[in-house]
Amino acid sequence: MKILVPIKRVPDTDQRVRVADDMLHVETADMPFVVNPFDAIALEEAIRIREARSGDAEVVVIGVGGEEYEQELRTGLAMGADRACVVRCDTELDPWNVACILQQMVGRESPALVLMGKQAVDDDLGQTGPFLASLLQWPQATFASRIELQGEMLTVGRETDRGIETLTLPLPAVVTVDLRLNEPRYASLPSILKARQKQIEHVDVRELGVEIQPRLQVLKMESVFSQRRCQRVSNVDELLERLKAETKIL
Amino acid sequence: MRILVIAETDGVGLRQGSRSAVQFAREVAAKNGAELQLLVIGYDQRAVAEQVAAYGPVLLADAPTLEHPIAERYATVIAQAANNTHASLICAAATTYAKDVLVRAAGLLGGTMATEVVGHEWSGDKLLLRRPMYAGAVTATVTLSGPFPTVTVRSSAYPAAEPLPAPEPVTAIDVDANLIPVTTQYGGLASKANTRPDVTEARIVVSGGRAFKTTEEFEQYVGALADRLHGAAGTSRVLVDAGIVPNELQVGQTGKIVAPELYIALGISGAVQHLAGMKNSKVIVAINNDPDAPIFEVADYGLVADVREAVPELLDKLA
Ligand SMILES: Cc1cc2nc3c(=O)[nH]c(=O)nc-3n(C[C@H](O)[C@H](O)[C@H](O)COP(=O)(O)OP(=O)(O)OC[C@H]3O[C@@H](n4cnc5c(N)ncnc54)[C@H](O)[C@@H]3O)c2cc1C
Secondary structure (H helix, E strand, O other), X not given: OEEEEEOOEEEOOOOOOOEOOOOOOEOOOOOOXXXXXXXXXXXXXXXXXXXXXXXXXXXXXXXXXXXXXXHHHHHHHHHOOOEEEEEEOOOOOOHHHHHHHHHHHHHHHOOOEEEEEOOOOOOOOOOHHHHHHHHHOOOEEEEEEEEEEEOOEEEEEEEEOOEEEEEEEEOOEEEEEOHHHOOOOOOOHHHHHHHHHOOOEEEEHHHHOXXXXXXXXXXXXXXXXXXXXXXXXOOHHHHHHHHHHHOOOO | OEEEEEOOEOOOOEOHHHHHHHHHHHHHHHHHOOEEEEEEEEOOOHHHHHHHHHHOOEEEEEOHHHOOOOHHHHHHHHHHHHHHHOOOEEXXXXXXXXXXXXXXXXXXXXXXXXEEEOEEEEEOOEEXXXXXXXXXXXXXXXXXXXXXXXXXXXXXXXXXXXXXXXXXXXXXXXXXXXXXXXXXXXXEEEOOOXXXXXXXXXXXXXXXXOOOOOHHHHHHHHHHHHHHOOOEEEEOHHHHHOOOOOHHHEEOOOOXXXXXXXXXXXXXXXXXXXXXXXXXXXXXXXXXXXXXXXXXXXXXXXXXXXHHHXXXXXXHXXX
């Protein structure tokens, strides 16, 4: 079976992001980038599925964007992906555009399963997975914290606002993953070195015949700063006094 | 023009989060004169729909195949209803329900969607939407262009709509079972019996972080203080990852977004991902034994103390 794992390049989650002077982007100079943490979890799960099948699965990571994607795709190869492919595209993309591009890549690759992050931690939109599932008319399971594959059937535990929901769905399917699914492995030094030797396949977005029409357009970005002044209190009595005097809550 | 609000119900009536979506829809309608309709989906939901009708006219899609919120089924119903009513805007509360079902529906309708909206304004007759990015470090103003614009709104950003003076009618819509994909099967919902209100619906939220090592300890301190204040108990990611607290209590960028009147953070460091979920609370109290913990930067009142001493004292003095 083949498993497709789309990965997005995002600023490292422990970095403070700042809005650039154009007020349309964030400052990227000197910004370290990583594989979107949720996508790393999806890739880890794909590799574990392959391992559970004694290697009988092919894991393909796909990035959509510019030349700089090579770094994250090599991270994917070093973690254990079999192949990596970048769809080269220099225009800005929204989740709908990415889903349309991935739909074409699914057509080319014919995977049985697309595993992806439930959201990207840069735009926090959480749309690409269900959009792709709707375009393919495949069943979907979002926010997976447990995935079991038996033959052609998936059993997925989903983290919802009300608790863990279980779904069973047939392949092919799109599954988006949540934090509790697994802890992604670190690539070992030998596998990082080996990944450097591997070819990254290139597809020009124009080959795919996808019309890039923006649905969601960012008009302006602004940095958010905390307006609060913390008043330190020295003990519980003072805390309660101040809360009672200055707020109407207690 | 028609605005379709996807109603999330709880077996009795409209959930509080959906009332915020109604509020957003009413504000948009007040400007552009659109008619508002609520869509209730489920099985044997007539009585629930009658309750929902307190907030506006209801379309009811009621069929055995719709007993559980399975994305393929519900998205198909939403897309049909949007087409049939020529909806000019579709909206719902940003819950895991909408993040699953409504995003798929928006995909069926052409992919015009903004999630997690916290504000809106008008530029002429164009609707501009504000939404956080980068765990709330940035607020973006966005606009949608394409078929069937769809929006999820944070209930922390819009007040819950008030019921109308008199209920509106409920109209059943046809559900063509042949058009509904039934490949995915529902296997049940496992939730820990929670006697407390949901973190997104409570006036007061008491959250505990890594300072608490076991479920018993979490209950003894965080749970007890939440109960004393008639509030909800919340947590940070680490205690959910460790299996100490169920996931539905996680507050943050990838958990629930809350804005209660009072948020008390106990032994939580204040990572940006946690702040993203609670920094718009009206009053924030932080108790932490590290005077340099970043949580103090977003708090109104800070107490440097061991939670194991401060919480029992609080319980005592609030008795
Ligand atoms: C992709 C991604 C998504 C994430 N999503 C979320 C999310 O949605 N929500 C979330 O919360 N986190 C999220 N995180 C995790 C986040 O980065 C932090 O790791 C987490 O919030 C830390 O939790 P904590 O504050 O409980 O623990 P810590 O950071 O370990 O802080 C514990 C604090 O407790 C204090 N403390 C310890 N003992 C005591 C005591 N006895 N008395 C008083 N104080 C004490 C310490 O001084 C410290 O400040 C996410 C991370 C990533 C990468």
